[in-house]
Amino acid sequence: MVSSINEYLLTAYTPDHDQLPCHTLMIPLPAICRLHRASWTQTELFLTFPPPVLKSITPIPHDTPEASGRFRLWLATENKNHSKDPLIELIWDRKTQGGFPELKDLKQGIRDRIQPNLSLGHSDKKTKE
Known part of the structure; x- marks a missing residue:
């Protein structure tokens, strides 16, 4: 039995999670769910x-x-604490965040974690002055 979502994602992706490439995005989907949104994303x-x-x-x-x-949507990144297990972070959850994400919100969340200096052009956050 899988004790946590992190363990599930690691074992679902690959039995040998040492091979989990960083930076990896994982999108768990119910079997009845159509993959259109996941494929487009x-x-x-x-x-x-x-x-x-x-x-x-x-x-x-x-x-x-x-x-x-x-x-x-979960993001696996390299664990800076010298652990062989990657750091797995929830980027978006439809139920807790009140709906499907805007693509710009996903891009900003991912960018902030893996490439903070990257400009997203028109998808970037507007600064309040």
């Missing part, structure tokens, strides 16, 4: 963060009551 994010910035974006079947109706 994947394409748009790869256009903004092409390899080697993002190594992979992986939709993962996750058919549990907890996953039903959810759109979550």
Whole structure:
């Protein structure tokens, strides 16, 4: 039995999580969910963060009551604490954040974690003066 979402994502992606490439985005989806939104999101994010910035974006079947109706996006990055396990961080959760994300919000959240100096052009945050 999997004890945490981090453990689930690690084992769902690869049995040997030493091979989990950083920076990896993972999108757990219920089996009944159509992949249109995940596929579109994947394409748009790869256009903004092409390899080697993002190594992979992986939709993962996750058919549990907890996953039903959810759109979550997780980011695995290198753990700076010299641990072999990557740091896995929730970027978006549809249920807790009140809906599907705007693509610019996802891009900003990912950029802030993996390439903070990258300009996103028209998708960038507007500064309040």
